[in-house]
Amino acid sequence: MEPGKISERQLAFLMLTVTISTVIFFMPQIAARAVEQDAWLTSVIATVWGLIVAVVIVALARRFPGQTFIEYLPSILGRPLGKLVGLLYAFWFLSVGAFIIREFGMFLNITIMPQTPVMVFVVTITALAFYAVRSGLETWARVNEILLPLILLGVLMVIFLPFEHMDLRRLLPVGVHPLGTMLVSSFTSASWRGEVLLAGMFIPALVSTCHTSRNLALVVIIIGVILAAVEMAVVAVFGGVDAGQLELPVFSLARMISLARIIDRLEAIIVIMWVLGNFIKVCAFLYCSVVATAQVLGFREFQFLLLPVTVLVIALADNVLEDVAEFTDFLSNVWAGYSLLSFEMIVPLLLYLLVLVRPAEKRGAA
Amino acid sequence: MRSRKGVLPIFFRKKSLNQRASTGPKQVPLPHDYKEISTSLKENEAYLRQEFANTTDIVFREFYMGETRCLAVWVDGLINSRVSHDLFRSLMLDVPPEVSRKIPSRDLADYLNRHFLPFYSTIRVEDMVELKRWVLMHKMILLVDGSPVGLVLDAETPPTRGMTEPVLESVVTGPRDSFLEPLRINTALIRSRLGDIRLKSENFIVGRRSNTLVTLMYVEDLANPEIVEEARQRLSRVDIDGLIDSSILKELIQDRRYSLFPLIKVSERPDKVVADLLEGRFAIVVDGSPQVLTAPTLFVEFLQTAEDYYMNPIVVWLVRLFRYLALFVATNLPGLYVAVTTFHQEMLPIPLVFTVAGARETVPFPAFIEALSILITFELLWEAGIRLPRIVGGAVNIVGALILGQAAVQAGLVSQAMVIVIAATAISNFALGSGYELASGIRLVRLINLVAGSVLGLYGIALGFLAFMVHLTALRSFGVPYMAPLAPLRLREMKDVIYRAPWWDMTRRPALIAGEDLTRSKTPPPAPPPERPPSQSRRK
Numbered sequence: 087m088e089p090g091k092i093s094e095r096q097l098a099f100l101m102l103t104v105t106i107s108t109v110i111f112f113m114p115q116i117a118a119r120a121v122e123q124d125a126w127l128t129s130v131i132a133t134v135w136g137l138i139v140a141v142v143i144v145a146l147a148r149r150f151p152g153q154t155f156i157e158y159l160p161s162i163l164g165r166p167l168g169k170l171v172g173l174l175y176a177f178w179f180l181s182v183g184a185f186i187i188r189e190f191g192m193f194l195n196i197t198i199m200p201q202t203p204v205m206v207f208v209v210t211i212t213a214l215a216f217y218a219v220r221s222g223l224e225t226w227a228r229v230n231e232i233l234l235p236l237i238l239l240g241v242l243m244v245i246f247l248p249f250e251h252m253d254l255r256r257l258l259p260v261g262v263h264p265l266g267t268m269l270v271s272s273f274t275s276a277s278w279r280g281e282v283l284l285a286g287m288f289i290p291a292l293v294s295t296c297h298t299s300r301n302l303a304l305v306v307i308i309i310g311v312i313l314a315a316v317e318m319a320v321v322a323v324f325g326g327v328d329a330g331q332l333e334l335p336v337f338s339l340a341r342m343i344s345l346a347r348i349i350d351r352l353e354a355i356i357v358i359m360w361v362l363g364n365f366i367k368v369c370a371f372l373y374c375s376v377v378a379t380a381q382v383l384g385f386r387e388f389q390f391l392l393l394p395v396t397v398l399v400i401a402l403a404d405n406v407l408e409d410v411a412e413f414t415d416f417l418s419n420v421w422a423g424y425s426l427l428s429f430e431m432i433v434p435l436l437l438y439l440l441v442l443v444r445p446a447e448k449r450g451a452a
Numbered sequence: 453m454r455s456r457k458g459v460l461p462i463f464f465r466k467k468s469l470n471q472r473a474s475t476g477p478k479q480v481p482l483p484h485d486y487k488e489i490s491t492s493l494k495e496n497e498a499y500l501r502q503e504f505a506n507t508t509d510i511v512f513r514e515f516y517m518g519e520t521r522c523l524a525v526w527v528d529g530l531i532n533s534r535v536s537h538d539l540f541r542s543l544m545l546d547v548p549p550e551v552s553r554k555i556p557s558r559d560l561a562d563y564l565n566r567h568f569l570p571f572y573s574t575i576r577v578e579d580m581v582e583l584k585r586w587v588l589m590h591k592m593i594l595l596v597d598g599s600p601v602g603l604v605l606d607a608e609t610p611p612t613r614g615m616t617e618p619v620l621e622s623v624v625t626g627p628r629d630s631f632l633e634p635l636r637i638n639t640a641l642i643r644s645r646l647g648d649i650r651l652k653s654e655n656f657i658v659g660r661r662s663n664t665l666v667t668l669m670y671v672e673d674l675a676n677p678e679i680v681e682e683a684r685q686r687l688s689r690v691d692i693d694g695l696i697d698s699s700i701l702k703e704l705i706q707d708r709r710y711s712l713f714p715l716i717k718v719s720e721r722p723d724k725v726v727a728d729l730l731e732g733r734f735a736i737v738v739d740g741s742p743q744v745l746t747a748p749t750l751f752v753e754f755l756q757t758a759e760d761y762y763m764n765p766i767v768v769w770l771v772r773l774f775r776y777l778a779l780f781v782a783t784n785l786p787g788l789y790v791a792v793t794t795f796h797q798e799m800l801p802i803p804l805v806f807t808v809a810g811a812r813e814t815v816p817f818p819a820f821i822e823a824l825s826i827l828i829t830f831e832l833l834w835e836a837g838i839r840l841p842r843i844v845g846g847a848v849n850i851v852g853a854l855i856l857g858q859a860a861v862q863a864g865l866v867s868q869a870m871v872i873v874i875a876a877t878a879i880s881n882f883a884l885g886s887g888y889e890l891a892s893g894i895r896l897v898r899l900i901n902l903v904a905g906s907v908l909g910l911y912g913i914a915l916g917f918l919a920f921m922v923h924l925t926a927l928r929s930f931g932v933p934y935m936a937p938l939a940p941l942r943l944r945e946m947k948d949v950i951y952r953a954p955w956w957d958m959t960r961r962p963a964l965i966a967g968e969d970l971t972r973s974k975t976p977p978p979a980p981p982p983e984r985p986p987s988q989s990r991r992k
Contacts, residue, residue, distance in 0.1 A: 093940065194911055198796060207911065214918055221926040228925040228939035229918075351799050354910060361914035 087154075087377065087388060088291045090224035097292060098301040099234045100227055101282050104370045105309050107363020108186065109278035110241065111193070113313060114320040114335045116418045120271040121263040122326030123256060126314040131272035133310035135431060136279030140302035142434045143282065147289040147298070149441055155286030156381040162437050169382060171433070176378035178429045180395070183371035184402035185416075187212055190364045191403075192410060197337055198357055208403050211361075215368040216396045219376070220389070223291060226369045233362045240359040241312060243352065244336060245319045247343040252322040273422040275313070279306055280430030287374045333410065372399060487580040491558070493521055493597035496580065500525060503584055510587065517543045517596075518552035520560060526592040526607075535571070535607035536592065542568050557598025564596065565603055573606035589663055610634040618720050620888050623759040630720045635665055635739035641722040642669060642737075642744075646729060650674075656687045658701065658738075662694035666701065670734035676967040679748060679930050683734050698741035707928050712896060714754065714889040715929045716747040724758045724886075732966025748932035748965050751924060752949050754887030755779065760952050769951035776950070778880035783897045785880070786827060787905030787913050789873045790819045795909030807869070814864035820906035822866050826874045827902065829856050831895065834878075932964050 092100075117125035143155070150158035156175060160168030191207035218226040282302050289298060320335040323342060329335050340352045376395045380388035407413045490496055497512070504510045504525075513524045522543065526536070547568055555563045565574055575591075577583045583593050583602040590610060594603040610633070618630040631638045639653060650672040658666045668687060670680050686705040695701060699718065706715040719725055720743050725735050728746040736745040755775045760768045793812070797805055815822055833852045840848055860866045877898065881891050897920060904912035927934035937945040945962050947953035956977045961970050 095941065199909060199911065202908070206908070210908070210915055214915060214922070217919065218922045221922055225922060225926040228933065228935060229921045231939040231941040232921060232925075232935070347801070350801055354796070354799055357910055358914050361911060362918065365918050 087381065087386065088223055090222045090227075090291060091293050092223060092227045092288065092291050093293050094295070094297055094301055096227040096231060097285060097288050097298070098305050099230050100288070100366065100370060101285055101302065101305045102308065103230050103234050103237060103363055103366045104284060105278050105281050105305075106241070106312060107237065107360070107367050108189070109275070109309070109313055110316045111334060111336050111360065112189075112414075112417055113275050113278065114317045114329060115332060115414075116274055117271050117317055118321060118326055118335070119330030119418070121268055122330065123258070123321050124261060124263050124268065125271075125317040125321055125326070125329070126257075127261060128268055128271040128275050129310050129314040129317060131268060132275035132279055132313075133306055135272065135276035135426060136282065136306035136310065137303055139276075139280045139426075139431050139434065140282045140285070140306050141299060142431075142438045143286045144289070144299040144302060146434065146438055146441065147286060147295070151295075152290050154290050154377065154381060155283070156378045157290075159437075162440055172378065172382040175429065176375055176382050178425075179371055179375035179378055180399060181402065181406075182425070183368065183375055183399050184406055186364065186367055186371060187399060187403040188407050189413060190360070190368070192407070192413060193334070193360060194357070196410060197334065198353065205404060208400060211365060211368055212372070212396055212400050212403070214365060215372050216392065218365070218369050219373050220392055223288075223373065226366065226373075230366045233366060237359050237363050240355045241316070243355060244340050244343075245315050247345060247352070248319065248323055248339055251342050252319065254322055256322050256325045257318060270422075273426050274418060277422050277424075277426040277430065279309060280426045282306060283430045283434065284370055284374055286434075287377055372396065375399070485581055489578055489580050489583065489595070489600045489602050491598055491600050493523060493595055496595050496602075497523055499580060500584065504587075513540075515540065515544055517547050517564075518549040520552040520557065521597040523595045524592060525587050525595075527587060527590065530590045530608060530610060531592050532607045532609040535609075538570055539592075539594075539605065539607070542570060557596075559599065561594075561596040561599035561601040561603060564594075569594075569603070569605065571605045571607060575604035575606075577602045577604055585663065589665070608636075610636075612637070621719065621721050621724070621758060621886050623757065623762070626759055626762040627721070627723045629722060631722060631742045631744055633740050633742050635667060635737055638722075638737045638742075638744060639667055639669070642725055642729070642735065645722060645726045646671070651729065654684070658687065658690050658692070659695040660691065660693050662696070664695040665739040666695070667737045668734060669729065669737065671729050671732070673969050674730065674732040674961065674966055675734055676732060676965065679932075679965070680734055682930055683736070683747070687736070695738060696740065698736065698738040698743050698745050701736065701738055702745055707930065711927055712893045713751065713924065713927065713934070714887065714893065715749060715927060715934065716745050717749045717753060718743045718745055718889065719886075720744075721758055727758075727761065730972075731961050748930040749934070750929070750932070750936055750962075751927075751934050752938070754890040755885040756948070756952075757886045761955075765952050765954045772950060772952070775883065775885050778883040779894075781880035782877055782884065782891075783894050784901055784905075784913060784917075785873055785877045786823045786898060787901035787903075787916070788910075789870070790823050790902060791905035791909040791913055793819050794906065808867075811867040811869045815867050815870075816865070819870070820902070822870050823874070823902055823906075826866055826870055827877075827899070830874055830878050936964050937962070 113129070114125060117128045121128060146155070146158070147153075150161065156172045159172045159175075162168065163171060187208050188204070190211055191204035194207050195202065195204050218229065282305060285298070285302055289295060292298065316336065320329045320339055323339060324332065324335060332338050337353065337356055340356045343352045344350050372392075372395065376388050376391050379395060380386075380391050385391070407416060487499075497514075500523075501512065504512075509528045511524075511526055511528050515522055515524070524536075524539070543564070547564075551563070552560065562576070565576060575586070577586065577593075578601055580602070583595075583604070586604045587593055590608045592605040592607050594605060596603075612632055612634050615629055615632060617628045629641065631641060643651065648671060651669065652672050653667050653669045656666040656668065658664050666687065668680075668683060683705075690701065690704050692700075692704065702714075702716045702718065708715065717728070719728075725744050725746055729735055733746050733748060736747075738745075755772065760772070763771075792799060793808055800808070812819070817825075829852075833848065833856075836848050837845065857871060861868050861871055881894070884891055884894075897916075901913060901916040904916040906912075908915065925933070925935045925939050933940060936942060937949060942964070944960065945964070947958060956973065956975050959971065959973050961972050963970060
């Protein structure tokens with residue numbers, strides 16, 4: 087179905103950008119509110135959940151080479167149920183895409199352009215993503231190869247440059263919060279990590295798949311390290327309690343940066359990172375929802391569905407999540423249940439168990 | 453059949469192909485009707501005179517060699533008069549009279565060809581229509597009464613100018629010759645630098661009416677055969693009435709209908725073309741054009757100059773960093789300035805805010821209009837500077853610098869800060885390296901970014917950047933991704949992108965472009981000789 091081919095490095099880069107571009111902005115606050123100075127520990131625990139998703143999705147892809155996640159659902163669950171679950175996944179991609187676009191617009195609205203309506207951001211970024219996805223997977227996967235180093239550079243600057251405000255004693259004592267709270271918080275954290283599920287849609291387009299599972303595991307771990315570092319930096323600067331109160335701790339962190347009054351006020355960097363990263367993220371979810379829709383409905387092409395799905399995403403994005411408060415509430419209370427604990431980890435895990443349990447039956451049928 | 457238009461007919465007529473291969477340049481006329489050359493010179497002459505009726509610049513020179521009547525035809529001005537003089541002297545004075553008696557008149561032309569034509573290249577033709585065409589391709593033709601054969605004599609001296617230094621790609625160190633209009637001179641300039649037997653050249657004739665000779669050159673085992681075949685296909689697909697310059701061909705054979713960025717490189721420097729050939733690219737030389745095309749092209753090449761390879765690599769690294777900075781400034785600075793001053797004043801350090809605001813105090817227009825008007829003025833000055841005759845060029849400078857710059861600021865119509873911004877942009881625009889085309893193409897990028905920055909601020913700039921990134925990465929040049937080796941990322945080939953590795957370290961050719969042989973250099977890195985004991989002579 088996908089005419090283009092991407093390399094394994096491009097896939098790994100894609101997954102890195104997709105995850106990192108939003109998680110580092112929201113997770114520090116959510117984690118700090120739940121477990122204060124132990125925020126970074128939740129990121130470490132979440133890596134385990136992320137690894138499960140990565141391993142399962144690659145193992146499934148190994149069983150069904152050349153097929154996307156949506157394509158092999160019917161072979162595991164049977165045709166009617168498989169199609170139904172596929173449809174749910176298509177909707178999941180679509181709805182998460184809409185959430186991302188909405189949060190993208192809201193972020194820009196509250197940080198740098200308070201007078202511009204959110205819809206302006208929503209429409210422009212989706213239109214750009216439409217253009218990119220229409221240019222082909224190869225193209226925007228390559229664009230990402232240029233963007234990711236820029237984003238990582240920005241992240242590193244935000245982590246290390248506010249060093250004069252840091253007080254590492256604010257990270258102590260370590261691990262005083264009950265394990266249950268940490269686990270719950272780690273589920274939220276891992277919901278972003280679980281977005282490596284999207285790899286299930288890209289694996290058939292890979293040139294080779296020898297290192298896919300290693301790469302995806304590395305991606306999950308790298309994200310864990312970066313996120314933990316960001317959370318540590320946030321807590322070290324603001325303290326565990328205050329970090330939970332801030333609306334966007336990373337943005338405040340960037341505001342603190344002032345090096346000899348030369349490098350000053352790096353909000354611009356945050357904004358650029360946010361736009362670049364989210365562009366790729368929107369592309370990825372738009373692409374996945376279009377391809378998933380086409381495959382559930384049994385089309386061989388997906389280009390013609392791109393425009394309707396784009397319009398649908400914009401319409402959805404206009405209707406979800408009224409304001410920032412609702413959005414934060416969604417992220418800390420609903421998001422984990424909607425993604426990690428259903429679509430991202432539990433369902434793939436169940437599918438994999440089914441495949442393991444029924445191999446003999448399948449071989450007999452074949 | 454249509455696609456191989458220029459090539460097919462010679463396969464039908466094997467004989468003439470063989471002879472051509474042994475004597476003259478392998479040139480292939482367009483397909484045409486076939487008309488045998490008659491043994492009667494009168495008949496042939498009547499045909500030619502009828503075909504060339506009403507053309508005063510075609511010379512028909514009739515003469516006798518002994519008793520045999522001969523006819524030479526050529527385009528006046530395109531034939532070296534000394535050579536033609538030699539021809540007539542040799543045939544009219546030096547040929548012993550018994551020749552025309554001894555040799556049967558059927559074979560006379562061939563006999564003359566072998567013994568009496570002091571030309572370095574002759575072609576034997578049996579087709580009248582082809583013969584006629586050779587006249588138009590700057591050759592002299594000779595017909596002998598009684599022989600059903602025409603001789604094509606290569607005595608071409610195309611009108612040309614003297615060699616000058618490169619105009620657009622000037623350097624401080626390195627070779628200073630540049631291509632000229634005649635194709636032969638250009639291929640000779642290339643061949644003289646690259647004496648490899650595997651440097652191949654293939655001829656094409658493009659242009660239904662202009663019959664322009666086009667030569668495709670490549671090094672056989674360095675170029676990727678698929679890319680060369682693609683180039684051949686695209687060249688033979690061209691069907692146009694006249695090919696006046698290589699830039700026209702470039703538009704006809706590039707990968708995309710529209711692209712703001714050059715997908716085929718144009719160069720006037722032989723050393724650059726040879727370097728490209730050695731990297732496995734192919735070159736296309738068009739007769740009548742002092743600029744040679746090379747492809748596949750990468751975006752990063754337009755930020756390199758020939759001199760990068762002759763200078764100290766450490767300096768080059770610094771210079772290239774400045775070029776990337778220049779690219780950023782040239783595309784983004786006006787947009788960024790307007791975005792920051794109108795949307796994000798809080799991002800500026802406070803003293804700077806006061807300076808900018810103070811400068812803008814008297815300006816009656818919004819920053820966007822201010823930026824746009826100066827930018828347009830700059831574009832007009834640029835255009836006028838190119839087109840104006842040199843004599844009046846000074847006037848433009850005075851008007852531009854004094855009236856538009858100083859007077860506008862003093863009158864308070866534009867702020868000094870804005871003039872500085874546009875000046876920095878204009879300078880950066882020409883500090884990009886060798887790509888004049890890139891320099892003229894990014895003007896549009898700059899305007900779009902200016903509009904985006906004034907409508908959506910910093911977000912607009914980021915959007916513009918992303919849109920151009922998508923456009924650039926989607927481009928291909930003869931199948932090679934345009935943004936390589938940045939995207940797709942190839943760390944091995946980054947040795948000539950942001951910095952240039954010293955020559956002893958440039959061991960490999962770019963794998964995306966070159967074919968089989970990827971080894972460029974095996975030179976061991978320079979090292980001091982092992983320490984020797986102080987020499988005996990010194991001790992004494």
